[in-house]
Amino acid sequence: MLTSVDEVLARLGDGDLSRTVLVTEQASATFFGPILPQVAGVICTRGGESAHLAIVSRGLGLSCLMQAELERDLTPGTVVVVDEQGTISVA
Amino acid sequence: MTAAIATEHVDEIVRDFAAALIYTTNRERRTAMSSPLYDLPGRSSLGFAVVHEVAPGLVERLERVVPAEEIGRRMRAPLVRPYYLQLFILFEGYLMGREQRLLDGRDVPGDDAERTARVADWFARAAGAYRIDGSAAPAEGNPTQRILDDAEVERWTGGTPLREDVAARAQRALGAIELYALTVHGEQRDGNFDHGPYDGPGGEVVQFHEINDLSNDFLPWVLPEDRLPVDAVGVVRAYPAGAGTLYDMFGTSSGTSSSFDLRAVLARDDAGLRAIDVDELEALGAAAQAATGRLYRRIAGWEPAYKTEYGRPLFLNHLVPFARLAGDPEVERWLVAAGADAGAEELALQTPGEGRSVWTLFGAKSDDMFRSVG
Numbered sequence: 001m002l003t004s005v006d007e008v009l010a011r012l013g014d015g016d017l018s019r020t021v022l023v024t025e026q027a028s029a030t031f032f033g034p035i036l037p038q039v040a041g042v043i044c045t046r047g048g049e050s051a052h053l054a055i056v057s058r059g060l061g062l063s064c065l066m067q068a069e070l071e072r073d074l075t076p077g078t079v080v081v082v083d084e085q086g087t088i089s090v091a
Numbered sequence: 092m093t094a095a096i097a098t099e100h101v102d103e104i105v106r107d108f109a110a111a112l113i114y115t116t117n118r119e120r121r122t123a124m125s126s127p128l129y130d131l132p133g134r135s136s137l138g139f140a141v142v143h144e145v146a147p148g149l150v151e152r153l154e155r156v157v158p159a160e161e162i163g164r165r166m167r168a169p170l171v172r173p174y175y176l177q178l179f180i181l182f183e184g185y186l187m188g189r190e191q192r193l194l195d196g197r198d199v200p201g202d203d204a205e206r207t208a209r210v211a212d213w214f215a216r217a218a219g220a221y222r223i224d225g226s227a228a229p230a231e232g233n234p235t236q237r238i239l240d241d242a243e244v245e246r247w248t249g250g251t252p253l254r255e256d257v258a259a260r261a262q263r264a265l266g267a268i269e270l271y272a273l274t275v276h277g278e279q280r281d282g283n284f285d286h287g288p289y290d291g292p293g294g295e296v297v298q299f300h301e302i303n304d305l306s307n308d309f310l311p312w313v314l315p316e317d318r319l320p321v322d323a324v325g326v327v328r329a330y331p332a333g334a335g336t337l338y339d340m341f342g343t344s345s346g347t348s349s350s351f352d353l354r355a356v357l358a359r360d361d362a363g364l365r366a367i368d369v370d371e372l373e374a375l376g377a378a379a380q381a382a383t384g385r386l387y388r389r390i391a392g393w394e395p396a397y398k399t400e401y402g403r404p405l406f407l408n409h410l411v412p413f414a415r416l417a418g419d420p421e422v423e424r425w426l427v428a429a430g431a432d433a434g435a436e437e438l439a440l441q442t443p444g445e446g447r448s449v450w451t452l453f454g455a456k457s458d459d460m461f462r463s464v465g
Contacts, residue, residue, distance in 0.1 A: 004127060005128065009391070014214075026125070026126060026127070026129070028125070029276045029278070030128060030273050030274045030277075030390075031128055033270060033383045033384070034384040034387050036270060037266070037267050037270065037380055049345075050345060051124065052124065052273060052280065055269070056266060056269055056273065058266075059263075059266030059270075060267065060270070061195070061259070061262065061263055074093050
């Protein structure tokens with residue numbers, strides 16, 4: 001769960017993010033600015049289809065779930081699978 | 092003449108605007124958004140106060156140079172800024188700033204009725220000349236945003252659709268440019284403009300999807316190296332016959348099907364409007380992505396107070412294009428000087444991170460949203 005600018009900048013130095021799914025409660029798109037085009041998908045616990053994060057994710061061709069209900073915390077490194085129905089499961 | 096506009100007519104313009112605004116916000120079910128980078132409600136309330144202070148003087152000066160209707164006509168072309176959002180912000184910002192003063196129990200200027208009449212009249216005439224249907228806002232029930240005549244639409248829709256793989260590359264490049272535009276505009280969806288629906292040559296439903304203000308030279312956090320080499324880019328989308336799209340007062344659209352083909356990729360720069368190929372669009376997307384990273388680091392370093400104060404140039408940036416379109420540098424010079432300290436009183440009343448009372452108006456009925464001038 002990314003909550004601060006420092007965490008976003010730290011991910012920027014992580015190298016290949018193409019298998020990374022962002023998990024966040026921020027529906028802001030600019031908050032993830034530098035890394036958003038590089039990730040595989042987005043899970044957001046707030047917002048809706050008109051949220052900036054949803055709009056930009058759609059434009060970038062990213063899989064994006066808004067208003068996701070998480071039954072447990074997803075810590076960095078957890079492998080998740082998001083199916084076409086929008087169900088998130090831990091692999 | 093503006094001075095002769097009847098109070099009843101001013102109130103009617105305001106009521107119609109409020110009705111369209113509430114229809115748009117209810118339909119989109121927009122929710123409050125926050126960001127660690129910005130004080131979003133604070134910056135917008137500051138912006139409203141700024142617009143409330145400067146808009147009457149601006150439209151008065153614009154009117155001396157060109158009529159409002161001529162401004163609207165000059166806006167009628169692909170990839171032009173100002174676009175509908177700037178008209179909307181000019182009027183919405185004025186009304187929201189005025190209403191916040193009234194909610195606070197603060198005095199409004201002694202010539203409030205005349206100022207409101209001037210802004211309302213200018214907005215209605217400019218927007219009516221801009222929109223093909225002559226109305227000032229997308230209508231409830233059938234919200235459209237047509238601004239181009241048939242010949243201009245035909246000019247860009249007759250070509251062969253882009254191959255699917257090429258169109259996918261274009262879409263991704265546009266996504267990077269859209270993110271850049273959001274970053275340039277401090278998480279405001281400024282620059283992102285959808286207009287239509289237009290009739291395609293084979294019965295298709297055509298929409299122009301544009302992103303403008305890409306070489307901004309007004310916002311202080313956008314440095315020369317962050318500017319893209321074109322002012323705007325866009326694509327012409329053709330949807331199957333019968334496809335429905337809802338256009339809103341923010342210049343965007345919703346309910347759009349993902350099934351469409353691309354008929355043209357466009358750019359506008361100092362040389363004018365032209366078709367570009369996807370390679371050039373991808374180069375612009377790459378430049379946008381690099382600039383987004385630089386802007387992000389710069390914005391992340393803002394002092395806490397500036398997370399609100401940036402609302403002043405952010406909202407003035409909506410008004411500057413009108414001055415430029417009018418073609419008289421004196422108007423822009425006046426606007427920049429008048430806006431330099433505008434909104435100071437509003438800023439002093441804010442508590443960082445807390446929305447002001449004007450935001451509750453979005454839960455109001457349209458007749459109650461903005462108080463009458465009568």
